[in-house]
Amino acid sequence: xxxxxxxxxxxxxxxxxxxxxxxxxxxxxxxxxxxxxxxxxxxxxxxxxxxxxxxxxxxxxxxxxxxxxxxxxxxxxxxxxxxxxxxxxxxxxxxxxxxxxxxxxxxxxxxxxxxxxxxxxxxxxxxxxxxxxxxxxxxxxxxxxxxxxxxxxxxxxxxxxxxxxxxxxxxxxxxxxxxxxxxxxxxxxxxxxxxxxxxxxxxxxxxxxxxxxxxxxxxxxxxxxxxxxxxxxxxxxxxxxxxxxxxxxxxxxxxxxxxxxxxxxxxxxxxxxxxxxxxx
Ligand code: DGL
Numbered sequence: 001x002x003x004x005x006x007x008x009x010x011x012x013x014x015x016x017x018x019x020x021x022x023x024x025x026x027x028x029x030x031x032x033x034x035x036x037x038x039x040x041x042x043x044x045x046x047x048x049x050x051x052x053x054x055x056x057x058x059x060x061x062x063x064x065x066x067x068x069x070x071x072x073x074x075x076x077x078x079x080x081x082x083x084x085x086x087x088x089x090x091x092x093x094x095x096x097x098x099x100x101x102x103x104x105x106x107x108x109x110x111x112x113x114x115x116x117x118x119x120x121x122x123x124x125x126x127x128x129x130x131x132x133x134x135x136x137x138x139x140x141x142x143x144x145x146x147x148x149x150x151x152x153x154x155x156x157x158x159x160x161x162x163x164x165x166x167x168x169x170x171x172x173x174x175x176x177x178x179x180x181x182x183x184x185x186x187x188x189x190x191x192x193x194x195x196x197x198x199x200x201x202x203x204x205x206x207x208x209x210x211x212x213x214x215x216x217x218x219x220x221x222x223x224x225x226x227x228x229x230x231x232x233x234x235x236x237x238x239x240x241x242x243x244x245x246x247x248x249x250x251x252x253x254x255x256x257x258x259x260x261x262x263x264x265x266x267x268x269x270x271x272x273x274x275x276x277x278x279x280x
Contacts, residue, residue, distance in 0.1 A: 014235065016078060017077075018042070018082065019073030020034065021047070021070070021082075021088070022048070022084040023051070023198075024053070025049065025249070025256060026198030026199040027263075028045070028198075028259075029084075030082065031043060032220070032264050035245060037225065037227075038227065039243060041243050042238065042244050044078060047247065047249045047256075050251035062091045063092045069276050074102075078102065080102055080231065080236065081105070083106045086197050086219065087130050091136055103236075106223075107223045108138050109142050109146070111218075112146055114217050115150060115194060115217055119191060120191075122149050124188050125152055126153050126188075127194045128181065128200065129154070129157070129194075133197065134155070134196075153184070157177075159177050160177070160178075160200065163203075165262075169202050178203070178210055191214070191215060193215070193217065195216055201220055204216055244269040245268045245270075246269055247270060248274040249273060
């Protein structure tokens, strides 16, 4: 029609979605927290369920997978990316930041910043995470970068992810395994314990039952707080009452549906398979 502008209207930056990804569905603990703290934001999540776990893979593989997923999110024109996976945050943040100018937030720095604010200088802090995250030294690096003087004692806990996914987070088996992992940290005088893996908020109750003296730092919560500040500082906040949550996974089985409920604990607008790949 004459006189009417036929050019498609560009979506303003703050109306766009936030992209969040993880090696699988554990990152839904981070998504849930973002959704709780920023209910007006549209969220697009990618869980690499065909290739999970990342926690015992090489850095080159983790970087390649992460780049493939980021390409998927960038194709959906997201305004910011949250790397919900601790293992991917440990290895792939620089590679991701090289791909885009939009803000990219990992889960390690927010957790470490919270530790440096809360814990006394020179005190002992514990870190539990996957083997990959622990051997990357990413938390130590982040602590140094944030001028933290706390002494970090870390422990890889590879049995916790399968235990939690199989519904054993509050079982006797979990208690036995946790004691084995956490006793040295308790003996060293740990006050704050960093939960350095997407899954661990689900085992927090059992940890506190065994070690009530620990104060837990949950990276999901801290990351959502920093994301809110980042969006607000850059004028990127979407001021709306309602928003959509869309989940994409690289493989779908019945157990993925169960994990979606376990980690996100409410319904989503979309939950479907999408392929990523060919990082050339
Ligand atoms: N999402 C991973 C993390 O936070 C845990 C599961 C995995 O090993 O891929 O490190």
